[in-house]
Amino acid sequence: MLILSELENDALIEIFNIGVGQAAAAMSAIVNEAVLMSVPSISFVDRREAARLLDDKDPDAERICGVSQHYEGAFSTKAILMFPEDKSLEIVRLMVGEAVPLEELTEMEQEAMCEIGNIILNSCVGTLANIFQHELHGSLPQYHVGTSDEILRASGSAPDTVVLMLHIDFLLERHQIQGYVAFVLDLSALHDLQHQIGRYIARAMGQD
Amino acid sequence: MPNSPPAHRLSLLQGVLSAINMGAIVLDHEQRIVLWNAWMRRYSGLSEAQVLGEDFFACFPALAEGRVAMAIHQALANNFPSLLSQSLNKAPFALFASAAAAERQERIQQAIEIAPITVEGAERHCLIQISDVSIAVAREKLLREQALVLRSETFADSLTGIANRRHFDVAIGREHRRARRNGQPLSLLMIDIDHFKPYNDHYGHQKGDQCLIRAARAMAAVLKRPCDLMARYGGEEFGIILPDTDLVQAQRLAEAIRASVVALQIPHAQHSSAPQVTVSIGVATLHADAQHGIETLIGAADRALYQAKHGGRNRCACVLPE
Numbered sequence A: 001m002l003i004l005s006e007l008e009n010d011a012l013i014e015i016f017n018i019g020v021g022q023a024a025a026a027m028s029a030i031v032n033e034a035v036l037m038s039v040p041s042i043s044f045v046d047r048r049e050a051a052r053l054l055d056d057k058d059p060d061a062e063r064i065c066g067v068s069q070h071y072e073g074a075f076s077t078k079a080i081l082m083f084p085e086d087k088s089l090e091i092v093r094l095m096v097g098e099a100v101p102l103e104e105l106t107e108m109e110q111e112a113m114c115e116i117g118n119i120i121l122n123s124c125v126g127t128l129a130n131i132f133q134h135e136l137h138g139s140l141p142q143y144h145v146g147t148s149d150e151i152l153r154a155s156g157s158a159p160d161t162v163v164l165m166l167h168i169d170f171l172l173e174r175h176q177i178q179g180y181v182a183f184v185l186d187l188s189a190l191h192d193l194q195h196q197i198g199r200y201i202a203r204a205m206g207q208d
Numbered sequence B: 001m002p003n004s005p006p007a008h009r010l011s012l013l014q015g016v017l018s019a020i021n022m023g024a025i026v027l028d029h030e031q032r033i034v035l036w037n038a039w040m041r042r043y044s045g046l047s048e049a050q051v052l053g054e055d056f057f058a059c060f061p062a063l064a065e066g067r068v069a070m071a072i073h074q075a076l077a078n079n080f081p082s083l084l085s086q087s088l089n090k091a092p093f094a095l096f097a098s099a100a101a102a103e104r105q106e107r108i109q110q111a112i113e114i115a116p117i118t119v120e121g122a123e124r125h126c127l128i129q130i131s132d133v134s135i136a137v138a139r140e141k142l143l144r145e146q147a148l149v150l151r152s153e154t155f156a157d158s159l160t161g162i163a164n165r166r167h168f169d170v171a172i173g174r175e176h177r178r179a180r181r182n183g184q185p186l187s188l189l190m191i192d193i194d195h196f197k198p199y200n201d202h203y204g205h206q207k208g209d210q211c212l213i214r215a216a217r218a219m220a221a222v223l224k225r226p227c228d229l230m231a232r233y234g235g236e237e238f239g240i241i242l243p244d245t246d247l248v249q250a251q252r253l254a255e256a257i258r259a260s261v262v263a264l265q266i267p268h269a270q271h272s273s274a275p276q277v278t279v280s281i282g283v284a285t286l287h288a289d290a291q292h293g294i295e296t297l298i299g300a301a302d303r304a305l306y307q308a309k310h311g312g313r314n315r316c317a318c319v320l321p322e
Helices: A006-031 A047-057 A085-096 A107-132 A148-153 A187-204 B006-019 B038-044 B067-078 B099-103 B134-153 B165-182 B196-203 B205-222 B247-262 B294-310
Strands: A035-046 A064-073 A077-084 A136-138 A142-146 A162-172 A175-185 B023-027 B033-036 B082-084 B110-117 B125-132 B186-193 B229-232 B237-243 B279-286 B316-318
Touching: A006 A035, A006 A085, A006 A107, A006 A162, A006 A187, A006 B067, A035 A047, A047 A148, A047 A162, A047 A175, A064 A085, A064 A107, A064 A148, A077 A085, A077 A107, A077 A148, A085 A107, A085 A162, A085 A175, A107 A136, A107 A142, A107 A175, A107 A187, A107 B067, A107 B082, A107 B134, A142 A148, A162 A187, A175 A187, B006 B038, B023 B038, B067 B082, B067 B110, B067 B125, B165 B186, B165 B229, B165 B237, B165 B294, B186 B196, B186 B205, B186 B247, B186 B294, B196 B205, B205 B229, B205 B237, B205 B247, B237 B247, B247 B279, B247 B316, B279 B294, B294 B316
Parallel strands: B279 B316
Antiparallel strands: A035 A162, A064 A077, A064 A136, A064 A142, A077 A175, A162 A175, B023 B033, B023 B125, B082 B110, B110 B125, B186 B237, B186 B279, B229 B237
C-alpha cells in the first residue's frame, strides 16, 4: 500500500524517533537505567495485514498485549502499543524488577504496562502534534489482551481501515524486545495526516 | 439539577468533591494549587489554607523532577492525560493512613492520574487524582509470597525441610554441566544413618522422624557455601552435592559431617558398635578433566558408602570413579 512519498516517509520516521527518544529518556529516569528505543521503519497496511504482521513475527505467541489511547484534533486516531504477551511480561518485569514472576500480568503490572504505553504513545503523538503545530486531545490508556485482530478490531474499525505501523526496538538491560505502535486511521484521518506532513515538509524546505 | 441555580450547583459540586474517596488537586496554568479536597487534607495533613494559591512544586519540592512533573507538563502544555502506576512510581506523595503510619514513614500506596481540564475563560488547568491502592498491593504481595512457598515446596522434603530427590536430580545435572564447562572438580557425598530400621522398630516412627530431622539439621549446618546442596535422597539416605570441591576437601567435609551427627548424642540401643546414632558416608569426586557422566559419580559414591558400611560404620570412605 503506497501512501507517502519517500520524503514524507523519512520525515515521519524522524519525527517518531524523536518521540520514542523522549519516551526512552522518561523510562530511563523511572528505572534508573539506560533504556533505548528506536523506530527503524514504518509501514501503512490495512487492518488484516497489520494483524498478520504481528502474528507472523512469532506464530506461537497468539496472545498480544495492547495499550490503547484515543487522540482527537488535527487528525483523529486510535494509537495502540502492542507486544506479544511474553514480551510484555518481560518488559514489565525488567521495569518493575519483580523477583517472583507469575504466569500473567497482575493488576498492578497491567497498570505499569498502561503507564509504559501512556509514556510511549503520548511522546510519539505529542512530537507529531508539536511538529504539525496543532494540539490534540488524548484519552487515558486502556489495557487489552487478545489476538492482534481482536485488539485492532476493538476500535470498531472496518477491515479496510488503514493502519500506520511503527516498528519499535526496545533495549533494556541488554534485552532486546520488538514491538509495534499501530495508529488506526480512517480515510479522513489519513487525509488529515498526509496534509499535515505535506505542510511540515513545505515549512522545513522554506516553501510555506 | 439542570435547572438549579448556579449557587446551588456550586455547593453541590463542592459537596461531591469533599465526599469522594480519592485525592483531588487542581493546578492552574501557572502550576498553582487552586483546589485541594478533603481527602487530601485528611491524608496529607495539609489544610486548604496552607496550600491554596501556592506553587505546587514549592509545596512538594521532591516532585519537581521526575514523572509527576513530566505528567503535569504533558497535561498543561500538550493536553495529554498521564497515568502513574503504583509499580513504577513508589508513592510519590507523602500521604499516610494514620498518625502511626506517618511515624513509621509508611506511605499510602498510590495510583495517580493527571489530566488536563478545560476551564471557560481561563487557560488550561490540570487535575491530579490520587487513589489508594494499598489493599490491592498487599493482596498481590500475598499472592507472590504464596507462589514462592508453592514453588519451594515442590522441591523440598516435607519432613526435614531440606531439598528433596527431585531437587537433587535437577541440581546434580546442572552442577555437572557447570563443572565441565568451567573445568572444575565436582564431589558427591552419599550418607546413610546406621542401623536406622532397628532404631525405628525400637523407638517408634515418631522418634525415627525426630532423629531424621535432627541429623539433617546438624549435617546441613556444616555446609557453609550457598552452592552446596544437601538433599534427602531416600528414606534415611542423604546426598550432598559439592561444586568446585576436590577429593581432599570433600573428605575433610565428610569427616566434619560425620562428627556433627556423633555430637548430637542421640541414644541408639540397637547399634552394633556405638551407643548412639551415627552415619556412614561415601565420598566420590569427578576430576576437572574427567569425561564421566553423572551416573558414574553417583555409582562411585554408592560404592564408597558400601565400603564405609562394610568397614564397620560411623566412618567415611572414598572411591575414585572409573
